[in-house]
Amino acid sequence: MEISINGDTYLVDSDPSELLVWVLRDELGLTGTKYGCGIGLCGSCTVHVDGVATRACITPLVAVADKEVRTVEGLAETEGGLHPVQQAFLEFQVPQCSWCMSGQMMTAAAFLSRNPDPSDEEITEAMTRNYCRCGCYARIKVAIARAAQLTRELP
Amino acid sequence: MSEVSARTGRRWRVSRRGFLIGAGVAGSGLALGIFYGIPEARLAIARSLDNSAAPGRVEAPPDVWFEISPADRITLYLPKVEMGQGVHTALAQIAAEELEVEWGQLGVVQASTARGLRDRTGTASSNTVSSLFIPLREAAATLREMLRAEAARRWGLELHQAVAMDGVIFRSDRPSERLTYSQVVEGATDWEVPEDAPQLKPVREFRYIGRSMARLDLPDKLTGRAVYGFDVRVPGMVYGAVARPPRLNSRLKRAAVGRAAEQPGVVSVVAEEAFAGIVATSRKEAYDALEGLELEWEEGGGVDQADIIRLTTVQDGKGVVIQREGRPAAALRRGRIVEAEYRTPMAAHAHLEPQAAMVDVRPDKVVAQVATQSPDAMRDALAELLGRPKERVEVTATYLGGGFGRKLVVESALEAARLSAASGRPVHVGWNRTEEFRHGSFRPPTHHVLRASLGAGGAIQAMEHQLASGDVAFSLLPAVAAVVMGADFGAWRGATIPYQIPHRRARSQRVELPVSTTWWRGLGLLANTFAIESFMDELAVESGEEPLTFRLNHLGEDELSERIRRALIVAAEASGWGERPSEGRARGLACCIDVNTVVAQVAEVSLEPRGRVRVHRMTAAVDPGLVINPDGVRAQTQGAIVMGLSSTFLERVMIRDGRVEAGNFDRYPLFTMAETPEIDVHLTGTGSEPYGVGEPPIGPVAAAVANALFALTGERFRELPLVLEG
Ligand code: FES
Ligand code: FES
Numbered sequence: 001m002e003i004s005i006n007g008d009t010y011l012v013d014s015d016p017s018e019l020l021v022w023v024l025r026d027e028l029g030l031t032g033t034k035y036g037c038g039i040g041l042c043g044s045c046t047v048h049v050d051g052v053a054t055r056a057c058i059t060p061l062v063a064v065a066d067k068e069v070r071t072v073e074g075l076a077e078t079e080g081g082l083h084p085v086q087q088a089f090l091e092f093q094v095p096q097c098s099w100c101m102s103g104q105m106m107t108a109a110a111f112l113s114r115n116p117d118p119s120d121e122e123i124t125e126a127m128t129r130n131y132c133r134c135g136c137y138a139r140i141k142v143a144i145a146r147a148a149q150l151t152r153e154l155p
Numbered sequence: 156m157s158e159v160s161a162r163t164g165r166r167w168r169v170s171r172r173g174f175l176i177g178a179g180v181a182g183s184g185l186a187l188g189i190f191y192g193i194p195e196a197r198l199a200i201a202r203s204l205d206n207s208a209a210p211g212r213v214e215a216p217p218d219v220w221f222e223i224s225p226a227d228r229i230t231l232y233l234p235k236v237e238m239g240q241g242v243h244t245a246l247a248q249i250a251a252e253e254l255e256v257e258w259g260q261l262g263v264v265q266a267s268t269a270r271g272l273r274d275r276t277g278t279a280s281s282n283t284v285s286s287l288f289i290p291l292r293e294a295a296a297t298l299r300e301m302l303r304a305e306a307a308r309r310w311g312l313e314l315h316q317a318v319a320m321d322g323v324i325f326r327s328d329r330p331s332e333r334l335t336y337s338q339v340v341e342g343a344t345d346w347e348v349p350e351d352a353p354q355l356k357p358v359r360e361f362r363y364i365g366r367s368m369a370r371l372d373l374p375d376k377l378t379g380r381a382v383y384g385f386d387v388r389v390p391g392m393v394y395g396a397v398a399r400p401p402r403l404n405s406r407l408k409r410a411a412v413g414r415a416a417e418q419p420g421v422v423s424v425v426a427e428e429a430f431a432g433i434v435a436t437s438r439k440e441a442y443d444a445l446e447g448l449e450l451e452w453e454e455g456g457g458v459d460q461a462d463i464i465r466l467t468t469v470q471d472g473k474g475v476v477i478q479r480e481g482r483p484a485a486a487l488r489r490g491r492i493v494e495a496e497y498r499t500p501m502a503a504h505a506h507l508e509p510q511a512a513m514v515d516v517r518p519d520k521v522v523a524q525v526a527t528q529s530p531d532a533m534r535d536a537l538a539e540l541l542g543r544p545k546e547r548v549e550v551t552a553t554y555l556g557g558g559f560g561r562k563l564v565v566e567s568a569l570e571a572a573r574l575s576a577a578s579g580r581p582v583h584v585g586w587n588r589t590e591e592f593r594h595g596s597f598r599p600p601t602h603h604v605l606r607a608s609l610g611a612g613g614a615i616q617a618m619e620h621q622l623a624s625g626d627v628a629f630s631l632l633p634a635v636a637a638v639v640m641g642a643d644f645g646a647w648r649g650a651t652i653p654y655q656i657p658h659r660r661a662r663s664q665r666v667e668l669p670v671s672t673t674w675w676r677g678l679g680l681l682a683n684t685f686a687i688e689s690f691m692d693e694l695a696v697e698s699g700e701e702p703l704t705f706r707l708n709h710l711g712e713d714e715l716s717e718r719i720r721r722a723l724i725v726a727a728e729a730s731g732w733g734e735r736p737s738e739g740r741a742r743g744l745a746c747c748i749d750v751n752t753v754v755a756q757v758a759e760v761s762l763e764p765r766g767r768v769r770v771h772r773m774t775a776a777v778d779p780g781l782v783i784n785p786d787g788v789r790a791q792t793q794g795a796i797v798m799g800l801s802s803t804f805l806e807r808v809m810i811r812d813g814r815v816e817a818g819n820f821d822r823y824p825l826f827t828m829a830e831t832p833e834i835d836v837h838l839t840g841t842g843s844e845p846y847g848v849g850e851p852p853i854g855p856v857a858a859a860v861a862n863a864l865f866a867l868t869g870e871r872f873r874e875l876p877l878v879l880e881g
Contacts, residue, residue: 018439022438026388029388031379031382031388032379034556035585036588037819042507044507072378073378076378082378086377086378090369090373093367093370093373095239095370095373095376096240096790096791096794097239097506097508097555097557098372098376098377098556099506099508101377127828128827128828131820131825132507132797133505133507133798133825134239134797135793135795135826136794137827137828138793138831139790140828141828
């Protein structure tokens with residue numbers, strides 16, 4: 001089966017029922033997408049499927065056929081660059097262990113593309129289903145507000 | 156030769172022979188290493204530190220060392236692991252300070268055990284920065300002095316005329332003439348280690364220590380490049396899955412391969428006494444094939460929550476006395492006696508990266524990459540399991556997606572080793588979330604009985620804390636420790652009474668449980684502080700005193716009391732303690748001392764419809780002594796408070812019929828962004844010595860919240876998690 005990830009086309013021979021998180025991580029070596037619970041609750045495995053934040057641990061491979069998958073490895077527009085969300089997470093030194101952070105950033109990036117000027121409450125509402133055991137929530141929140149600002153300032 | 160504590164900072168008496176250096180070795184122009192650890196820090200320089208050196212060639216490989224590359228890149232090899240606490244960055248700051256290099260020149264590499272890592276304690280108990288603060292500076296300063304001496308020799312100048320700054324040595328008489336560190340190294344053939352201990356910088360001259368340097372590990376972490384235990388991939392690697400018992404204590408009686416070997420993707424099947432597992436080409440195939448095994452398990456006891464609670468109960472007057480001042484027994488029979496009991500439950504570490512390891516058992520050596528807090532102990536455990544000499548087992552710690560004490564022991568590495576030995580392939584075992592919940596190890600449950608005698612005027616005359624706890628540190632020590640010590644010292648963290656009360660006693664009782672319990676962030680600190688600081692609040696109410704004043708009244712004149720006083724006052728003032736909270740809100744206060752760090756916190760809470768508690772704000776004052784990285788201390792405090800709140804309101808591991816009820820986050824939710832309050836952190840630390848910061852701030856959280864709830868509702872909450880009736 002052919003799937004498109006971060007703009008590249010991959011030919012994978014995994015079973016179509018195999019879950020996307022394992023195809024990405026174990027088959028393709030895109031280990032930036034993390035596993036935390038396997039039941040869609042923690043958000044660590046969040047990727048974009050046609051721009052929509054999607055939990056890869058409950059998404060079978062077949063569901064992304066003909067769709068565009070984006071992972072943290074392809075979040076930045078340019079090779080070696082940073083997406084405004086990554087830039088803001090760096091600026092506010094958000095991560096601790098960072099296991100949850102790919103999922104946090106992918107969730108945030110999809111959210112900001114729909115809502116470029118969110119209120120604090122809207123950020124919380126969008127992010128509250130992503131666990132961070134290290135407790136970086138306060139920083140995640142301010143960094144997303146900052147990322148929104150950075151995005152608006154883009155030419 | 157004699158060894159000298161590098162901690163004392165005095166003259167080293169180590170003979171020169173102990174300081175042989177390999178200079179000019181490809182890839183590492185000059186290397187200088189140190190030993191540290193228990194009981195004494197040792198200083199030495201390893202010779203021959205090129206990457207290809209067989210362990211045997213380095214007679215005494217160091218624990219921590221520097222390498223200067225020909226491109227003037229300086230690499231600091233560390234045994235301490237990075238699990239989000241920012242220690243690699245903090246240690247780099249400490250090293251850069253004395254080495255006199257530019258920040259961008261320094262990189263940190265996690266050393267593998269084959270490079271001589273001897274970190275007996277592992278990365279735990281918030282001791283990383285405090286234990287390495289002096290040894291690392293002395294090593295860095297020694298290296299700098301050697302470079303200066305060599306440059307001076309080459310120029311024919313006195314030592315003081317060769318000045319080190321930003322990775323360069325220049326002549327004081329002709330500042331434009333300079334050599335980079337690597338240029339100094341390049342021309343040198345013979346190195347001498349100064350006989351005198353180098354002068355360490357005074358605090359006021361620090362330029363990296365005390366600044367919020369950006370974390371070195373974040374660029375890789377934010378782009379998905381950082382490699383954690385679960386992310387390890389090596390050529391030829393396959394995946395392992397292990398058969399799990401139906402109940403906590405049911406052992407495998409008989410195992411047969413059954414149909415497992417014929418399942419798709421299966422590489423090999425292990426069916427041994429007490430262990431059965433599958434190796435397959437994908438995780439799914441490995442887990443699916445477990446179904447094909449023929450396994451017979453012992454019934455296992457049907458333990459229930461009630462059994463855990465019954466076992467975890469203080470027996471009056473039993474256990475090890477861990478604090479005694481005055482004559483508490485007699486004093487507790489006089490005056491007005493107040494007594495209260497508190498409980499905390501078992502809880503899960505719930506690090507978001509489940510434990511994981513890759514182990515490759517080859518005929519001649521064993522190579523492992525593991526998300527472990529203790530690579531050294533891991534190496535020993537693998538050597539023992541496989542019957543191999545330790546020198547032929549190499550463990551490299553990866554980044555950890557959270558550890559919190561749980562990853563001091565990584566069972567998945569031992570499982571991967573058995574499966575790799577059987578299959579002849581490198582095997583990765585990464586537990587799923589259900590394995591973490593059902594087959595893991597937990598924060599132990601505790602029970603506390605507090606008793607005090609109030610004198611006339613409301614002063615506490617005597618106080619006693621009796622604690623019963625499941626094992627914490629004993630889980631990692633030889634059984635003999637339990638016999639010798641009688642009670643688990645890990646459970647004692649925060650268990651002694653810090654106030655100046657004439658008669659004081661604390662006792663700890665060991666509880667043996669049918670469930671595995673272990674190290675947790677702060678060990679017993681959260682539970683003990685919840686009990687002691689809630690009780691202090693109760694006593695304040697009993698004596699009709701305002702809680703802050705009541706605490707201040709029971710502090711002494713010593714330095715520690717002074718630090719507690721300052722933290723309490725700073726937290727109280729910043730929280731608006733003196734002013735009335737807005738309608739429907741109340742505040743509560745608590746403090747603790749842990750690993751010499753002092754923390755005070757104020758919680759501000761209200762009640763929402765349907766009996767839900769809302770925490771609006773947590774104000775913390777933290778005094779960790781000398782602060783290495785202020786932003787790092789703030790981050791650790793914020794994180795510990797969130798974890799503490801999660802424990803305060805949500806977390807409890809329940810046992811029913813010999814099983815852990817929760818198998819995933821659906822039955823064991825964690826705190827989320829929506830519940831997280833505003834967190835305001837104030838650093839009140841001073842001095843010239845850093846203490847720990849990873850754990851102490853978790854101490855006061857539950858007590859501060861429970862005390863605030865009492866102020867709001869008049870109801871006293873003596874059990875975690877706090878559950879409101881109705
Ligand atoms: S791993 Fe997918 S939501 Fe937790
Ligand atoms: S940074 Fe560790 S789980 Fe979020």
